[in-house]
Amino acid sequence: MAALIAAARAADFPAEIALVLSNxxxxxxxxxxxxxxxxxxxxxxxxFGKDRAAFDAAMQAELERRGVEIVCLAGxxxxxxxxxxxxxxxxxxxxxxxxxxxxxxxxxxxxxxxAGVKLHGCTTHFVTPGMDEGPIIAQAAVPVLDxxxxxxxxxxxxxxxxxxxxxTLRLLAAGRLRIEGNRVIRLPA
Numbered sequence: 001m002a003a004l005i006a007a008a009r010a011a012d013f014p015a016e017i018a019l020v021l022s023n024x025x026x027x028x029x030x031x032x033x034x035x036x037x038x039x040x041x042x043x044x045x046x047x048f049g050k051d052r053a054a055f056d057a058a059m060q061a062e063l064e065r066r067g068v069e070i071v072c073l074a075g076x077x078x079x080x081x082x083x084x085x086x087x088x089x090x091x092x093x094x095x096x097x098x099x100x101x102x103x104x105x106x107x108x109x110x111x112x113x114x115a116g117v118k119l120h121g122c123t124t125h126f127v128t129p130g131m132d133e134g135p136i137i138a139q140a141a142v143p144v145l146d147x148x149x150x151x152x153x154x155x156x157x158x159x160x161x162x163x164x165x166x167x168t169l170r171l172l173a174a175g176r177l178r179i180e181g182n183r184v185i186r187l188p189a
Contacts, residue, residue: 001020001032001033002029003163003166005017005033005038007166014170014174015070018039018068019038019041019063020032020033021042025044029075041066043055053081053083056080056083069091070091072092073093073095074094074095079129079130079131088127090126092127093127093137094126095122096125097158098121099122099123100132100139101132101133104133108120109153109154120141120142120144121140122140122157122160123137123138126179135184138164138167138168139164140161174189
């Protein structure tokens with residue numbers, strides 16, 4: 001999120017960060033956004049219990065109220081309902097700390113090290129109701145070094161996430177991405 005905020009400050013960036021919305025009142029991103037002068041909101045998911053549709057409807061109402069056109073998930077650890085995903089189809093992206101389709105879900109760096117892969121990285125993708133299953137937009141790979149720990153691998157992947165996510169938002173906001181089936185086509189400038 002901080003990388004998106006920094007990128008959006010550039011005069012030629014085709015999007016502005018209109019709102020940082022969290023489902024956790026204690027999320028550090030809310031303070032970062034507020035310090036940057038960006039509107040914030042929190043819709044705590046806990047009062048909704050297992051009613052995911054009601055929670056998603058509350059988020060949808062807040063996003064509409066704020067005039068949001070694109071949703072960028074960052075550290076949002078909940079699956080979204082099919083209706084919410086359909087409302088934002090082609091306009092909601094996520095970044096995942098692995099080269100999808102490998103290592104969906106949590107603990108990606110630990111699992112990559114345990115699997116003995118030689119390349120790891122991050123993926124930006126459109127969001128669909130399935131976990132980390134949406135059409136892949138872009139990926140960045142980093143080598144897995146023989147002496148890597150979870151922390152050292154995570155740091156190199158995070159550096160790539162900070163580069164890749166703003167570039168993905170730039171392409172989407174500029175209308176340079178088209179989804180064809182499960183493929184994402186990058187259109188010329």
